[in-house]
Amino acid sequence: MPELPEVETLCRQLSASLPDLSIVELELRLAKILKPDPGLSADSIVGARFESVERHGKFLEMKLDRDLALLFHLRLAGQLVHRKGDVNLAAGGHPVPPFDAPLPHKSTHLIFSLSDGSRLFMTDIRQFGFCQITTWASAAEYISARSMGPDAAGPGLTLEALTKGLARRKQTRLKPLLLDQTFVAGLGNIYVDEALWLGRLHPLREAGSLTVDEVTSLLHSIQTVMSIAIDEGVAHVVNGRADPDRDFPKAHGRLGQPCPRCGTPIVRERVAGRSSYYCPNCQKAPASDR
DNA sequence: AACTACTCCTGGAGGC
DNA sequence: TGCCTCCAGGAGTAGT
Numbered sequence A: 001m002p003e004l005p006e007v008e009t010l011c012r013q014l015s016a017s018l019p020d021l022s023i024v025e026l027e028l029r030l031a032k033i034l035k036p037d038p039g040l041s042a043d044s045i046v047g048a049r050f051e052s053v054e055r056h057g058k059f060l061e062m063k064l065d066r067d068l069a070l071l072f073h074l075r076l077a078g079q080l081v082h083r084k085g086d087v088n089l090a091a092g093g094h095p096v097p098p099f100d101a102p103l104p105h106k107s108t109h110l111i112f113s114l115s116d117g118s119r120l121f122m123t124d125i126r127q128f129g130f131c132q133i134t135t136w137a138s139a140a141e142y143i144s145a146r147s148m149g150p151d152a153a154g155p156g157l158t159l160e161a162l163t164k165g166l167a168r169r170k171q172t173r174l175k176p177l178l179l180d181q182t183f184v185a186g187l188g189n190i191y192v193d194e195a196l197w198l199g200r201l202h203p204l205r206e207a208g209s210l211t212v213d214e215v216t217s218l219l220h221s222i223q224t225v226m227s228i229a230i231d232e233g234v235a236h237v238v239n240g241r242a243d244p245d246r247d248f249p250k251a252h253g254r255l256g257q258p259c260p261r262c263g264t265p266i267v268r269e270r271v272a273g274r275s276s277y278y279c280p281n282c283q284k285a286p287a288s289d290r
Numbered sequence B: 001a002a003c004t005a006c007t008c009c010t011g012g013a014g015g016c
Numbered sequence C: 001t002g003c004c005t006c007c008a009g010g011a012g013t014a015g016t
Helices: A004-017 A136-145 A160-167 A174-179 A190-196 A212-232
Strands: A021-030 A034-038 A049-054 A057-065 A070-072 A080-083 A085-093 A108-113 A119-124 A131-135 A267-273 A275-278
Touching: A004 A049, A004 A057, A004 A085, A004 A212, A057 A136, A070 A080, A070 A136, A080 A131, A108 A131, A131 A136, A160 A212, A174 A190, A174 A275, A190 A275
Parallel strands: A034 A131
Antiparallel strands: A021 A108, A049 A057, A057 A070, A070 A131, A080 A085, A080 A119, A108 A119, A267 A275
16 A cells, blocks of 8 residues: 555654664574675675665665665555654554554564664555665566556656557556556555546556547646645545545545545446546546546 | 456345 | 355465
8 A cells, every 4th residue: 555655754754853873783583584685795784884764766765884675665554664662753654554663563564673763663554665775776577567657646657658648558547557666656546546646547448549638638637636735644544545634636535425526426447457536417428438 | 449357356236 | 143255455476
């Protein structure tokens, strides 16, 4: 569930809390979570100091001195909490367990003890996330090899780039296309649904069927959803259900609830193997499906 | 090229 | 109450 906004929020917090601290000890509680590059090991990073934290799509890269780096992907349910005493200096990712829960949790797989007595916990109830121990150059190579598209919240996602991208993938439905990290980087199931709802586009529309106005609308919708989530708070969805006390997300996780725009009940349909929520009135199905 | 199915895994929800 | 099944989700891979 951690998508671009969750990782970006975490990145900003860790950028403030980690630099200049060094790693005193690393406790690995689930071996497969840690993936050291050949020639490196958990021991390699003991004593190394954090320099900076960066986001690449949904990847989080922590640059250390000695040319070392940690590359995290939180996948479905990964969470990072940097805590000193009872105080969270940074916390983000999947909201289960709650960020203020006692740590380590039974699903905490990795604990970094840092030079000021604080600790960084990686918790992941689904065990799909990972932390790679690598070098600056190998991290850059690894990221580059993903061939990620323009960042959904970055300046590279322009009308021109989006138009060209859609033209290259004319036959692909919008939902799987937007989930494809090589098309645009950072979106996941929740924010794709939100962007499509905001742009009044049905998830099964083919990329090549969009008018110029619709492409423009899609671009603005992606950018708007990203900035709302980053600036005003990420979507709170647990087990596929949107938090009933918040009005964001608008469509995702709101089966049967009235569309905030027109009042028509939101429907759920399986698209590309994923639950997709949309308004059947505002987001008209493609002609071929009617 | 584009699609589906399957894999990794756990926990929460709902049915009976 | 307790079993059972289903579902959530990112992304890689294999097969059609």
